[in-house]
Amino acid sequence: MRPVLVKRRTPFLAVYALRYRCRPLSTSTALRIAPRRTTDFNSGFTSSYDPNEEGRGPMFSKNTIGVPQFYPRDLKKGVDEYVVGQDRAKKTISSVIFNHYQNVRRRQYQEEQERKREERLMRQTIARDRNIRERDIHPVEDEFPGHNDSIHSMHQALQRVEHKVDFYLPEDTSRAPIVKIDKSNLLLIGPTGVGKTYILETLSKKINVPFTICDCNSFTQAGYIGQDVETCIERLLIESNYDVRATEQGIVVLDEFDKIAKRETMNGRDVSGEGVQQALLKLVEGTKVTINVKDNRSASSSRSASPITTNYTGSSSTSGPQPTPPPTGKVDQYTIDTSNILFVMCGAFVGLDKTILNRVSKSSMGFGSEIRSRTTTDNKPDLSPELFSHLPHQPSNTSDTSSLTALDLTAPEDLQRFGFIPELIGRVHNIVALSPLSRSDLLRILTEPRNSLVAQYTALFQTYPSNLFFTQKALEAIAERAEKAQTGARALKMEMERVLAEAMFDAPTHYVLVTEAAVRGREKVGYWGKDGRLEVERLIREEDGLGGVPGQDADAGAREIVSDLGGYREAGQSGA
Known part of the structure; x- marks a missing residue:
């Protein structure tokens, strides 16, 4: 009969003590893991607070841009103190300037909100990474101290290898889409001396926006003698004291705009007419322009320190002090985005009224036709009040058209016949005519x-x-x-x-x-x-x-x- 072996059952605590008898008890790991934060944000109080976090509810859904400091009627009231008449033009110009001012304020508010959002996301990312580092402690660190750094670097290397370039950027559904408000350029038409430029100069003093006036007579196509169209952006940069952000929100007035209309040339190339219009297309629509500004401060200081002597005797001798060329200053480059710069065009457009009359007036040939004057210098043409019914800011008495002229009926087709390309006309959204002074x-x-x-x-x-x-x-x-x-x-x-x-x-x-x-x-x-x-x-x-x-x-x-x-x-x- 085989002997029966009876196994003696060893207590569990004794086995645990034998296995870990050489290792002292340590509570550092438990204390380090204890203050864990839950990732469930719906579980109540999380012991964290973000002061820039946007709230929810009707109190937080209202507009926080703020009330404007002025309105179009306030701008017009200020202009009335300096300019007489031209009520229709002053109302339209004040509205355009006010909308440009509001668009500037709205962009500043959106930039501030975007900056706060990025800072909030950065703080959340830093806090999440810190929690992950505190929670994910590798077990080898307890057995072999010092190995956690090597394992962490190994994980980072693997992540760099597995990183792929993603050409598709998914839309962030958690954010409401931002509505971009485009600018509305302005064209002022009227005879000389009626206050086109003076109204704009007066309005520029009422708002804190860079403002400059450029003459289109000196503009030529790039590569020819004259000034490029980018000169107006350079002048606006100077007016803003070389502040790029303020320059990108300024107002540029292109005076004598009718002088760049297409002309008949002998060589077939109109460098000061159609060539300038082609160059203005992207500038008015919105593009990035690089401006090179030469800093002459160091050169001027050197010239003042060492005066230049000149030999007026006409002798060919090289003895005596010779004039030294002034040192050249460094060149600074500024990149200006013209997408938010408001362009206002002004011009007399002499002869445009005849083109408009040829379009709107009835024929004077045949029996029963009306005889109308074709000129607006001596005899004002008899235009029907129904032709002006679509115009905004009309007087209360719609039948009184004494303050309205043929230029008030200007249409894009008339400007094309005058000599402007349709691409440039399409970038002008407001056409305002100023009446002659009585x-x-x-x-x-x-x-x-x-x-x-x-x-x-x-x-x-x-x-x-x-x-x-x-x-x-x-x-x-x-x-x-x-x-x-x-x-x-x-x-x-x-x-x-x-x-x-x-x-x-x-x-x-x-x-x-x-x-x-x-x-x-x-x-x-x-x-x-x-x-x-x-x-x-x-x-x-x-x-x-x-x-x-x-x-x-x-x-x-x-x-x-x-x-x-x-x-x-x-x-x-x-x-x-």
């Missing part, structure tokens, strides 16, 4: 604006010192003569210089009075000394009829004149 507008320009001509010449005569006065009929005569010149508000300056030429030469005289007869050349401008105050008051009342109008208080008019003369007398005696 006699009443010229009279208002003399006195109403904050920087009126009467105020300018009055301040100039105060520096002599002299006190300058105009009668109301004298101002009306100046406006009448300026209207015949057909050069707009610039004719007023010419008339004022003609009338006051002798008074400026004969200065100083205490009182200077310009009457209607002096403006029309029938008599000279009147001069009086310190005791001629009463005589000046009498002549003003007689010519303007302040004392002979029934129902008018002559004493009130006299008191008004006396008070004005007293103020000018005080300014003259103080040496202002």
Whole structure:
């Protein structure tokens, strides 16, 4: 009979003690793994807080860009203090400038939100990597200390080998798509002297945006004598004090834009017309332009330190000090993105009104046809009010078309016939026509604006010192003569210089009075000394009829004149 072997059962704790009897008890691993953070963000409090994290709910879904500091009506109100008339043009220009300003604010807000989002994602990535490093500790580290670094580097090497270039970038569905607002370029059409450039200059002072005006007469195609179209971007960069970000949000005014229309040339190549239009296509649409700016500060300092001597004797001897060439400064390159630069084109477009009349007017041939004038210089054409019904910012009385001209009906096809390529016309989204100045507008320009001509010449005569006065009929005569010149508000300056030429030469005289007869050349401008105050008051009342109008208080008019003369007398005696 075989012996029965009875196995003795060893307790589990004894086996565990025999197996790990040479290894001391360590709690460092347990303490290091203890403060683990769960990856389930729906489990409640996670002991982490991000101050830039966007909330949810109706309170966080509203617009946070902020209320604008001004609106188009505020811009127009500021322009009305300097520019008379042109209400339709001022409303459209103010709206375009305001939308450009709002687009700048919106982009700044989106850039700030994108920066905060990237910072938040970076913080989350750093925290996630730290948690992974604390949780994923290799078991060999406990058996053989120091091997964790080698294993970690091995994993990184494998990840670099397995990394593939992904040419497809999937769309981030967690983010709402950003709406990009394109710019709206502007074209201003009107005769000379109606305030096209002056309105833009006044608006540029109301907003903190770089602004520059460039003349298109000097533009030529690249490679020919003249200036390239990129010169306007360089001037805008100078206006913004070499701030690239501010330059990319500025306004460029292309004055004399009608001078780059296509012309018939002998050699068949129009380098200052169609060639410039082709160069403006990408610049107006949006492209990246590299501007090279030469820094002459070091060169100027060196020239001032060592003066240049020049030998004017004409001798061929090389003895004596020779002029040294100035050192060349370094060249800085700036890359400007023109996608968000607003372009405003201005021009007189002489002859465009005839092209428009040929398109919109009825035929004057045959029985029962209407006879219409083809010119807008002397006789204004009779255009139906229905032709202007589509125009914005019309007066309340739609039947009154006295302030509207044929240029208000400008269409892209008319500009093509004038000599512009359709690609450039399609990049102009607003076409605004300015009406010619009437006699009443010229009279208002003399006195109403904050920087009126009467105020300018009055301040100039105060520096002599002299006190300058105009009668109301004298101002009306100046406006009448300026209207015949057909050069707009610039004719007023010419008339004022003609009338006051002798008074400026004969200065100083205490009182200077310009009457209607002096403006029309029938008599000279009147001069009086310190005791001629009463005589000046009498002549003003007689010519303007302040004392002979029934129902008018002559004493009130006299008191008004006396008070004005007293103020000018005080300014003259103080040496202002």
